[in-house]
């Protein structure tokens with residue numbers, strides 16, 4: 001765990017923190033959400049194929 005500078009307010013925040021504790025800016029919230037959405041879509045697709053045969 002390391003301290004990095006916030007892109008929004010320039011204050012130091014933990015690299016492990018999802019959002020800046022000073023301004024609430026989340027750096028990777030959108031990209032990680034897209035990744036999980038894609039993974040969930042793939043899982044749903046394969047489950048649907050298995051159920052329908």
Ligand SMILES: [Zn+2]
Pocket residue numbers: 006007008009010011020021022023024025
């Ligand atoms: Zn900030």
